[in-house]
Amino acid sequence: MIIRSVELSDFRNYKSLALSPDPGVNIFYGDNAQGKTNLLEAIFLSCTTKSHKGAKDKDIIRFGEKEAHIRTSVDQDGRVMRVDMHLRAAKSKGVALDGIKMRRAADFLQKLNARIIFFSPEDLAIIKGGPAGRRHFLDMELCQLDANYMEALSVFQKSLTQRASVLRDARERGSIAEFAPLLDVYDKTLAESGKEIIRARKRFIEEMEPVMRKTHALLTGEKEHLQLSYEPDCTEGRLEEEMRANRTKDVQTAQTNAGPHRDDMKFIVRGKGTEKIDIRHFGSQGQQRTAALSLKLSEIQLVKTRQKAQPVMLLDDVLSELDDHRQTQLLESLGGIQTLITCTGLDDFVGKRLSIDKIFHVKEGSVTAEN
Numbered sequence: 001m002i003i004r005s006v007e008l009s010d011f012r013n014y015k016s017l018a019l020s021p022d023p024g025v026n027i028f029y030g031d032n033a034q035g036k037t038n039l040l041e042a043i044f045l046s047c048t049t050k051s052h053k054g055a056k057d058k059d060i061i062r063f064g065e066k067e068a069h070i071r072t073s074v075d076q077d078g079r080v081m082r083v084d085m086h087l088r089a090a091k092s093k094g095v096a097l098d099g100i101k102m103r104r105a106a107d108f109l110q111k112l113n114a115r116i117i118f119f120s121p122e123d124l125a126i127i128k129g130g131p132a133g134r135r136h137f138l139d140m141e142l143c144q145l146d147a148n149y150m151e152a153l154s155v156f157q158k159s160l161t162q163r164a165s166v167l168r169d170a171r172e173r174g175s176i177a178e179f180a181p182l183l184d185v186y187d188k189t190l191a192e193s194g195k196e197i198i199r200a201r202k203r204f205i206e207e208m209e210p211v212m213r214k215t216h217a218l219l220t221g222e223k224e225h226l227q228l229s230y231e232p233d234c235t236e237g238r239l240e241e242e243m244r245a246n247r248t249k250d251v252q253t254a255q256t257n258a259g260p261h262r263d264d265m266k267f268i269v270r271g272k273g274t275e276k277i278d279i280r281h282f283g284s285q286g287q288q289r290t291a292a293l294s295l296k297l298s299e300i301q302l303v304k305t306r307q308k309a310q311p312v313m314l315l316d317d318v319l320s321e322l323d324d325h326r327q328t329q330l331l332e333s334l335g336g337i338q339t340l341i342t343c344t345g346l347d348d349f350v351g352k353r354l355s356i357d358k359i360f361h362v363k364e365g366s367v368t369a370e371n
């Protein structure tokens with residue numbers, strides 16, 4: 001996949017912008033708060049319908065304006081598709097593909113079939129941080145891979161919110177029986193969509209595991225062996241049962257206590273000895289960051305080899321966070337894919353084995369090509 005062009009209007013600090021990135025390596029440099037991350041956010045959003053950091057549409061629209069637009073040309077093996085995305089403060093976003101309005105996000109994603117990876121310094125904290133960040137990683141990846149997953153996730157999340165409000169009502173009225181029929185309905189929807197989510201996560205992590213094991217060995221010079229596994233809150237087979245068993249507790253706490261919204265991924269490192277360390281809790285900071293980089297590099301690898309697709313890579317300010325060896329590993333893993341890199345200065349690239357195709361300067365919401 002290649003991003004041929006991007007046009008923005010009233011998107012974050014951009015009043016209007018038109019830009020054509022190179023199919024190779026693009027650098028966007030500029031001082032802090034000039035619009036570098038915003039530009040990458042716009043591209044990611046137009047390809048996935050989601051902000052990489054989960055921002056709400058109303059916060060993305062330029063302050064004081066009512067609507068924002070992103071127009072992107074996406075080249076899939078020579079077939080160029082036009083994405084028109086339209087964000088509104090009070091309504092849900094609209095998207096058209098080649099001028100045809102898409103009613104369901106799942107249809108849009110299936111037709112566009114985008115493969116885009118966002119990598120920011122926050123991703124380096126994915127192992128160190130809480131499970132929510134790791135679930136976000138899984139969701140972002142799986143929504144791109146699988147339209148059914150996206151659908152299941154959206155049904156699950158909506159039902160979870162609605163069920164919480166029924167649980168609150170039941171708690172206030174002090175009666176479970178009165179709300180039982182309604183809760184039964186939500187339990188059924190949650191179990192159906194939840195099972196689909198659990199299945200897809202299990203499959204994806206199993207596929208990711210050998211890739212990550214290899215990447216991590218390479219990154220640590222064979223010093224560390226890493227094992228990735230899925231840590232579901234409850235298994236697919238037990239989901240319905242767990243929800244039924246938890247009902248009284250759910251009403252007391254006004255939340256659903258079991259399900260994939262409590263899932264996690266586990267990272268075990270075997271050091272020189274035989275001991276196994278859960279690095280989420282016991283890893284050193286360096287160990288956690290290296291494993292996070294392995295995860296990200298494996299994501300690129302997986303998209304490239306298993307899915308036989310060329311992803312677009314968005315690297316937001318991440319190079320300055322890595323030492324030379326890790327920078328080299330990252331840059332080498334990009335080989336041949338379109339990459340958009342943001343940084344504050346060009347010094348980072350001096351002496352690096354990276355051929356840069358295009359350099360842009362970002363200043364106060366405008367972007368100028370320098371070569």
Ligand SMILES: Nc1ncnc2c1ncn2[C@@H]1O[C@H](COP(=O)(O)OP(=O)(O)OP(=O)(O)O)[C@@H](O)[C@H]1O
Pocket residue numbers: 011012013014030031032033034035036037038039059060061062063317344
């Ligand atoms: N909805 C909005 N409307 C207008 N401006 C906004 C909006 N949201 C964010 N901004 C502003 O956009 C500016 C640029 O943000 P951005 O995150 O892209 O900076 P950056 O160039 O990546 O900086 P850094 O190097 O610090 O990461 C910020 O000053 C921010 O306040």
Ligand SMILES: [Mg+2]
Pocket residue numbers: 036037038316317
């Ligand atoms: Mg930034």
